[in-house]
Amino acid sequence: MxxxxxxxxxxxxxxxxxxxxxxxxxxxxxxxxxxxxxxxxxxxxxxxxxxxxxxxxxxxxxxxxxxxxxxxxxxxxxxxxxxxxxxxxxxxxxxxTDGLGLVRDLTERHGLDLRDRRVLLLGAGGAARGVAPALLDAGIHSLYIANRTAERADALADALGDPARVHPRGWDALSDLGEFDLLVNATAATRTGALPVLPMALVAPRSVAVDLNYGASAVAFLAWARAAGCAQALDGLGMLVxxxxxxxxxxxxxxxxxxxxxxxxxxxxxxxxxxxx
Structure with a gap:
């Protein structure tokens, strides 16, 4: 065996x-x-x-x-x-396989069309690195990477090698970025119940938010997404499968x-x- x-x-x-x-x-x-x-x-x-x-x-x-x-x-x-x-x-x-798992869940299970979407990726660690390439391959319009340590966001953007579509930012720049079609939480902070401050101006009426965590770890971000007016707030259970x-x-x-x-x-x-x- x-x-x-x-x-x-x-x-x-x-x-x-x-x-x-x-x-x-x-x-x-x-x-x-x-x-x-x-x-x-x-x-x-x-x-x-x-x-x-x-x-x-x-x-x-x-x-x-x-x-x-x-x-x-x-x-x-x-x-x-x-x-x-x-x-x-x-x-x-x-x-x-993380990125392919996320894209399959969003497109096949939840029926989302990712083409030409403006996407915000929160975090620049291993989870963010896993999903970023697949989001680009799915045909999104642009990917903004926000991280509390801006140098890590810069490093991920450099690794992706797509400067026309990938834009690294520090966390303090979030309030200036406008609205996004898809918001992806790839930070580990919510695993300890600590949700970093996020401006509600990031959300449009048809925005979709997804947390790569699930269960208790996803509660804080998904609660924020619903309060901000996201059309859908999804956890990472489908991606996990x-x-x-x-x-x-x-x-x-x-x-x-x-x-x-x-x-x-x-x-x-x-x-x-x-x-x-």
Missing amino acids: RRYAVFGSPIAHSLSPFIHAAFARQTGIALEYVAIEAGHGDFAEKLAASGVDGANVTLPLKEDAFALCRSTSARAQRAGAVNTLLHEGDGWRGDN EQAAESFSLWHGVRPETDAVYAALRARVETSPAAGD
């Missing part, structure tokens, strides 16, 4: 083992999938000791995982972050169906909204 894991911190409430167990039953593939707590200081050691054939990586380790890889996919290179590891010889190949399906496909060569798994997770999170991946 092949063995897989998700690494991150905190990881106790991760839904990834539930998701991959459901995918395994659906496809008839025998596997073991566990959650392993790891931080910056011990991730490499725990990964090496785990004996896994592949792994998912969540906060705060996506950039650490990128640095560990012997080779990386083109989309991981653009992101500078990895959320999926595949054993390759005696090393690791890294990929990033879709990116997991892409990882599963990379490991096993078959992409599972996601709708039933998403429905089961939605019911589970509404019953017990603890923070997870």
Whole structure:
């Protein structure tokens, strides 16, 4: 039986083992999938000791995982972050399925047309790096990256290599940016219940807000989005399922169906909204 894991911190409430167990039953593939707590200081050691054939990586380790890889996919290179590891010889190949998972959820599950949309991305860490390339590939008009450390926003913009569409900004510039069609929260701050101050002028009547977190971690941002008048306020649960399906496909060569798994997770999170991946 092949063995897989998700690494991150905190990881106790991760839904990834539930998701991959459901995918395994659906496809008839025998596997073991566990959650392993790891931080910056011990991730490499725990990964090496785990004996896994592949792994998912969540906060705060996506950039650490990128640095560990012997080779990386083109989309991981653009992101500078990895959320999926595949054993390759005696090393690791890294990929990033976060962005594709987000775009699939927004376009296929929620019916959004991302073409020519003005998008605000809050945050410039591993989560933001994972989704930014896919948003650009989906045909958005422009991507504004706002981060409390402006240098990190600049670094992500440079990595994306699309100066005509990508505009890094410091957090203090938010009030001057106008309205956005899509607002994406990729910060980790809301995991501790601390929502940075956001001007409501960012929101237009038809704006859509999405938090890459789900459960308790998404409550503060989604409450702000509703209060500001967003037409839709979405959490990251659908993205979690879709990116997991892409990882599963990379490991096993078959992409599972996601709708039933998403429905089961939605019911589970509404019953017990603890923070997870």
